[in-house]
Amino acid sequence: MPDDAGLQALREAARFSPDNLPLRRHLAAQLLAQGYLAEAEAEYRAALLLAPKDPDISAGLAEAFVRQSAFGAALSALEPFLAAPGYPPRMGVIAARALLGEGDGTGAAYRYRDAVSRDPSLADPDLAARLAPPPPPAQPPAPGQPDHAQPYGHGRPYGQPYQPYAPPQPVHAPPGVDQSTAEVERPPVTFADVAGMEAVKESLRVKLLLPVQQPELFAAYGKRSGGGVLLYGPPGAGKTHLARAAAGELGASFVNVGLADILDMYVGSSERNLRATFEMARRNRPCVLFFDEVDALAARRSDMRQAHTRQLVNQFLAELDGVDEHANEGVLVLAATNAPWYIDVAFRRPGRFDQLVFVPPPDTAARAAILRILCRDKPLAEMDFDAVARVTEQFVGADLKGVVDRAVEAKLHQSISAGRPLPMSTPDLLAAAQTVRPTSVREWLATARNYVLHANESGAWDELMPWIKGGKW
Template sequence: MSDESPLLRSLRAAVAAAPEDVPLRLHFAELLLAEGHHDEAVGQAAAALQHAPGDPAARDLMVRAMGLPAQPPPPAPADSPADPPAFDWAAAEQEVADLVGPRFTDGGHDDDGEDTGTGTGTGLEVPLASEGFGDPGDAAAWDVDAPGAVRLADVGGMREVKERLEAAFLAPMRNPELRRLYGKSLRGGLLLYGPPGCGKTFIARAVAGELGASFLSVSLADILDMYIGTSERNVHDIFETARRQAPCVVFLDELDALGAKRSRMHHSGLRNVVNQLLTELDGVDGDRNEGVFVLAATNVPWDVDLALRRPGRLDRTLLVLPPDAPAREAILRYHLRERPIESVDLGKIAKATEDFSGADLAHVCESAAEGALLDSARTGTIRMITTKDLLQAARQIKPSSESWFASARNVAMFANDGGMYDDLLTHLKKKRKL
C-alpha cells in the first residue's frame, strides 16, 4: 500500500490500536470507500458490526460498500410498532442467479410422494392468519383464540399421527350421522404424549382448525392461586368459558402439572384442583357441554393421576414422536426460509438428524447461522450457509429426546398396565431400543 495517503496510514494505525472504537473505524471505512477501496471498507464495516450489532451507521456503510441499493427510510411510527418486512429472497435470487447457486438442491422427497406440508410440526407456533380473541363479554378473564387457519395438512410429515387422529377423534366428530349409526360416543378426550419439543401444541391447534373450533390453552399458571377455593373456581370458569364459546377445544398443557397423582401430593389445594378437573371432565358427557372438546399434552403420562385417564375422561392417547424425515425437511425449510443459504440439501440433513425434535432442528439452524456469521465477521466477506455448516452443527448437537426415551423405556417394559403404552413399546422395538 505504498500509494496510500498519510491520513489513511495514520487512521489504520489508530484503528489497530483501538479496535473497539466503532466511530473511528467507521470514519476510516468512509475514507477507504471514498478512495475506491470497497473490499476493505466492507471488512471494516463488518468488524464495526461485530462490536456494535445493529448500528445503523455501520449497516448503511456496509450496504454502500457492497454496492447494494439504498434501503428506504423507516415509516413514521404508528400507534403500535410493526415488524420489519421480511427480506425478499426470491427477488434477490433472481438478481444474483448467475453468480450464486440455488438456495435448496432438489434432493429430498418423501418416498411415497406425500405432501410434506408447510407447517413446522413442532411446539413452535407460526402466526395464524385468522387468529383472534373471543368476545370479551363471554370470556372476560380467558383469552379464547378464534377458529384458526392451521390444519393437519400444515403439519409436516407425521402421517401415522394424522391417521390416528382422524380415526380416533376427528372422523366421529365430522360425521354425526355415521356416529349415531354405529353408536359411537363423543365421551372422553385425547391425551397427546411424547418427548418435549415435538409439536404437541401445534397438533392440538391443527385439530381445533380441523373442527372449526375456538382454542383455549390452559396451563398451571393460569389456574393456580394462593387463595383457598380460587384455583378450583378458575378451573370451573375455564370450562364455562369454553361452553359459551362452543365449539371450543380446551387444551390442557403440561397435564402432569395440572393433574399430577394425588397420592404424591402433600398440598390439599393441588388435590382440590385435580378433583375439580375430574368434575369438569365428567361434565363433558352432558348436553350442556356439547361442542367442548378436551385435548391435553404431557411429556410424562406416567405421572398423571389415573382417574384422569379412565373411560369418559382423557381415555384416548396418542404418542407424538420426534418428526419423521418429511417433517424434518419441512421444519428445516421453515427455519431457513429467511437466512442466506446456498445449495442446501435438505434430504441429507434430514438423514443426519434422526430422532431430533423440532426444537433440536431449530437449534441446528441457529448454530449453522452463527458459524457462518462469525466467519463473515472475521473475513469481512459475506458467506452463505451451506449443507456443510448444517451437518457440522447437527454433529455437535445431541438429540434431546434420548433422555426421554431412556425413562420411557422402563415404563413401557415394566409399568405397561392394561396396554397403556403399547404404541410406545412398538416404537421402541422397531427402533431396537429395548
C-alpha cells in the same frame, strides 16, 4: 414373603377362596400385625375390591400406608370417611399419624384429641407427646368489637372446631365472579404445517375433527363431537404445535391453558379458575381446549400431600364429565405431558382422556420435512434436507429448530460482512448440526423403558413396546 405357618395357611385359603371377604380381612389384619406391610397393603386392596366402602378395611389400608411412610396415600384413603360426622375414632388416630408425618402438627392434634375423646382406649402417649399443644380457649369479643375469624388461613370463627385439612399457608379467597385468564385464539397453522406424524394426525382426525365436520354421520352411530385425547412423548416432539394445528384444521377456537391460568395461592380459587376455563371453551364452541404439562393439574391423588390439591383433580374430572351428556359437546380437550405415568388413572376412564396418543420423535423423512418447513421463509441455495436429516438422529423438532437458528446466526454474520443477504446452503445446516446435541430423547427413553418393562400390568404402555424393544431408538 411371610414364612409363618399360620399366615401361609391363611394365604393358601385366600387363594382358593378369593371372594371370601372375612378371610381376606383377617389375613390382611394378621399381616399388618406381624409387620408384613407390603403384603398387608396388597390384601387390603384386594378386600376393598369386594367391599369398597368398608371403613375397617380402609382404616387397615391407611395404617399400612402410614407405617410405610406413605402419608399422602393414607390421607387419600381416609378422606371420604373423615369428611362425614361420626367417623370411626380409629381413623382419627391413623389420620393424626399421617398428618404429623406431613408436618401438620396442629391438624394431627385436632384429629387425635377428637378420636380419643370418643374412644379413650385409643390413647397413645407417644403420639400425644409429639403433637402440638391444644389451642388456648377462645375468648368472646368485647362488646362493640367485631367477631374476627382466626387463626390465619383457616377462616374459622371463635368456638368452632379446627378444620384439619386446611394447610396453614393458604388463604381462602373471597367469593367473586369466575373469570378465566386464558385467551381464545384462532391458530393460523393446520396439519399441513406439521411434518410427519401421519398416524398421530389420523388419530386426531377420527377422534376429534370428523365428528365436528360430519356430525350427521357420527350421530347415526350415537357419537357426538367432543372428547379428550392425551398426547405424550419426549419434550420438544411437537405436542403443542400439533394441538394448535388441530384447531386450525377445524377452524375452531383454541385455548392454550397454562398453569398460571389455573393455579392460585387461595384455597378454592384454582378449582374456580378451572371451571371458568371450561365455561369459556363451551361459550366458544367448537373449541380446542389444550392443557400443556397436564401432569401438574392431574397428578395421582395418592401422591398429593394436601387435601385442597386433591380437590383440584376432582374438579378436573368433574369438568371432563360435564353436568350433563351434552355439556362438553363441541369442546375438544387435548392435553400433553412428558410423564403420562404420573397422571391419575381416573383420567384414562372412557369419556375423559380415554385415548392416549404417543407423539414419537421424528424419523428421517419427518426430520427432513421439518427442516423444509423451518427454512421455507429464508433465502436458500439448493438444499439437501435429507442429508441433514441423516446426521440428526434422535433430534426432535425443538432440536432441529435450534440447528436452523444457529445456521441463520452464522449466515447473518457473513451477510453483514458482505453487505447483502447470502442464501443458506446445506453445508451451513450440517455445520450447525455438529454443534447441537439431542436434548431429551435419551433421557426420556430411559424413564419410559422402566415403565414399559416393569410397570405395565394394565397394558397402558404397549404402544411404546416397539420403540423400546424393537430397535426404533
